[in-house]
Amino acid sequence: MEEIDIGKKVEKYRKAKDLSIRELAKLSEITPSMLSQIERGLANPSIQTIKVLAKSLDVPTFSFFIEEINTxxxxxxxxxxxxxxxxxxxxxxxxxxxxxxxxxxxxxxxxxxxxxxxxxxxxxxxxxxxxxxxxxxxxxxxxxxxxxxxxxxxxxxxxxxxxxxxxxxxxxxxxxxxxxx
Structure with missing residues (x-):
């Protein structure tokens, strides 16, 4: 089983919604630098932060934990x-x-x-x-x-x-x- 990269998923969903890091950070009430660190894999978000990001991105929380399908x-x-x-x-x-x-x-x-x-x-x-x-x-x-x-x-x-x-x-x-x- 591969390790799931939550940061990459946050970035993918953010870009799909055409949001900048600053815009998503504001919606999620976290700092842009924290969001940037999460996306780059330099910080591990808490469950609460993941829930807030999911709500801001309008995706189910569990979508961050699903393994990517290797085509x-x-x-x-x-x-x-x-x-x-x-x-x-x-x-x-x-x-x-x-x-x-x-x-x-x-x-x-x-x-x-x-x-x-x-x-x-x-x-x-x-x-x-x-x-x-x-x-x-x-x-x-x-x-x-x-x-x-x-x-x-x-x-x-x-x-x-x-x-x-x-x-x-x-x-x-x-x-x-x-x-x-």
Missing amino acids: VDLVVRSDHRKKMVIENLSYELISPDFTGNLATAIMNFPPNTASSEKQLEHKGEEVAYVLKGKIKVFLDDEEYILEPGDSVKIPAQMKHKWENHFNEHAAILFSVTPPVF
Whole structure:
């Protein structure tokens, strides 16, 4: 975990509001030199000072304590996807990880495979899109054959199952929220 630089965040929010150090200092009732020291990391503000700065900048106090997102961690290169194999099925994670409220993956189905023996349900809502091949999806008591370009939404707690009883490989892009597998 990186150390959080509150001063840099104060400066970022101040500049976003187009305020000078003097203007923010006046709004926050602290000296310009103290604010300058906070922004440069030379002084550690008290919790009370952070609350006052947050109010003056019209941002939540906790926003000063949230770690910055490193954008390089948001990019997933096609040759560096996390892969998981369960029996004959493989999953390639398209999203960087399972943090957050959404995960996206590609399910790869060789011919004559199924996602499970019986229909399963989970708390996550799902949307799936067929990239290639044909696939049969069971939704409660109904069955549908999906082909490339077709999609399906599977509500949370709906029993479902995937089967590929065709002669070609199938690939399905799907997103789940919250991410559960």
